[in-house]
Amino acid sequence: MGRKSQRKNATMFDSDDDTSSVSSSSTMPSERVLNPGMDEVTVHKDALLDQSLDALYEKRSSTREQALASIVDAFNSDLQYEFVEKKFATLLHQCLHCTKKGSTKETALASHVIGLLALTVGLGDQSQEILEESVTPLSQALKSGREILKITSILECLAVITFVGGNDPEQTERSMQIIWQMIHPKLGSNVVATKPSPAVISAVVSSWAFLLTTVDRWTLGPKIFQETVTYLSTLLEKDDRSVRIAAGEALAVIYELGTLEKFAAEVKGSANGSVKEGSVSQEALMHMHGLKAKVTKQVRELSAEAGGKGSAKKDLNTQRNLFKDLVEFLEDGYAPETSTKVGGDYLQTSTWYQMIQLNYLKHFLGGGFIKHMQENEFLHDVFSFTPKKIGGGKLSNDEKRLFKSPNSALNKARTQFLAKQRMLAKNMNVGHYAATAMMEEE
Numbered sequence: 001m002g003r004k005s006q007r008k009n010a011t012m013f014d015s016d017d018d019t020s021s022v023s024s025s026s027t028m029p030s031e032r033v034l035n036p037g038m039d040e041v042t043v044h045k046d047a048l049l050d051q052s053l054d055a056l057y058e059k060r061s062s063t064r065e066q067a068l069a070s071i072v073d074a075f076n077s078d079l080q081y082e083f084v085e086k087k088f089a090t091l092l093h094q095c096l097h098c099t100k101k102g103s104t105k106e107t108a109l110a111s112h113v114i115g116l117l118a119l120t121v122g123l124g125d126q127s128q129e130i131l132e133e134s135v136t137p138l139s140q141a142l143k144s145g146r147e148i149l150k151i152t153s154i155l156e157c158l159a160v161i162t163f164v165g166g167n168d169p170e171q172t173e174r175s176m177q178i179i180w181q182m183i184h185p186k187l188g189s190n191v192v193a194t195k196p197s198p199a200v201i202s203a204v205v206s207s208w209a210f211l212l213t214t215v216d217r218w219t220l221g222p223k224i225f226q227e228t229v230t231y232l233s234t235l236l237e238k239d240d241r242s243v244r245i246a247a248g249e250a251l252a253v254i255y256e257l258g259t260l261e262k263f264a265a266e267v268k269g270s271a272n273g274s275v276k277e278g279s280v281s282q283e284a285l286m287h288m289h290g291l292k293a294k295v296t297k298q299v300r301e302l303s304a305e306a307g308g309k310g311s312a313k314k315d316l317n318t319q320r321n322l323f324k325d326l327v328e329f330l331e332d333g334y335a336p337e338t339s340t341k342v343g344g345d346y347l348q349t350s351t352w353y354q355m356i357q358l359n360y361l362k363h364f365l366g367g368g369f370i371k372h373m374q375e376n377e378f379l380h381d382v383f384s385f386t387p388k389k390i391g392g393g394k395l396s397n398d399e400k401r402l403f404k405s406p407n408s409a410l411n412k413a414r415t416q417f418l419a420k421q422r423m424l425a426k427n428m429n430v431g432h433y434a435a436t437a438m439m440e441e442e
Helices: 003-014 017-025 029-034 039-055 061-077 081-101 104-121 125-144 148-165 169-180 198-212 222-235 241-256 259-271 282-303 313-332 352-375 377-383 397-403 409-441
Strands: 338-342 345-349
Touching: 039 061, 039 081, 061 081, 061 104, 061 352, 081 104, 081 125, 104 125, 104 148, 104 352, 125 148, 125 169, 148 169, 148 198, 148 352, 169 198, 198 222, 198 241, 198 352, 222 241, 222 259, 222 282, 241 259, 241 282, 241 313, 241 352, 259 282, 282 313, 338 352, 345 352, 352 377
Parallel strands: none
Antiparallel strands: 338 345
């Protein structure tokens, strides 16, 4: 579609007539004869996506915003494999351009499209390209932004594209540092610290914890462990309930990683004469256990809160349930089990890291959650979820080549991802059993 048609296409976003014509025209006799399936509707939707992409070149910000909103709707309502295969690079770079020059709303929408694009392509070279191409402009946009919507949208985008495309621990740690610096900036001579809003703090902690679910317990050193737990403990005292909930979930992931048990093993090893460089001292370990006792006390109080703190009353039950589960985990080592209805199936979780991954992606996908959980193979692998086959849709030959071939980049990446997931689950179990053993010894 040439540049000459862009102005014409842009005007389509000012009217709902074309959208309504899709549903009405699909009942016409001539279309039923020519097209017993939904090919015409599919072609129409593809054309709308092409027009939306062209509209991102328009100078008027409101036109680009409408186009981005249309793309979000399209990616939420269906898995846009064929469109992504043809227009992947163009869509990515236009969205990145929107985050640099656009309004707050445009930046938020463009960030969301980039995240949806990563979830659609799944594992492989394209998701790694999204991460590497996006991390610098998104980081710069974070530094230049002051609006809450802009900041939280970029944070969520960075977390999602790192979750999908961050194959190396260094990539994940880089994104986690960028996210964390929004509430703990590295101040230079010309930088003035600004107090982040509760919404930004909550988004930072939630996004950081979401990525923490993908690392192993060897990542957190004793210094970072103590500083992070101490800071999250202070957040449990904040008035804003969303901040307290985010802090509680982050603490759950930290303790589920089994990092404290790893430090205890190091101290025990040094007592037996096998001292390693950077090993934890007995004094430091005692301080960490003291921190855990403090956190457990705070969590127990929040699990029985009467509702005096925080203005969002609807979150009170969420907070109580979360912290009741966290008390049980900190004291007895049992993670909560959840069951989420997805169409005619139920998606089960039995660890904190699975539950937090699910909640984060459910929030990010919004209305597209069910569709993606039913049809997105990347999410099937993440949650070991196999839904019942619905509809009768078939993959095109190109889609089969891209997504089903054993030699495809996606399947090779999937094999590596599943191996990583199994290792992470093994580490979680090691942490749980080590904690149980320590409690029995005490």
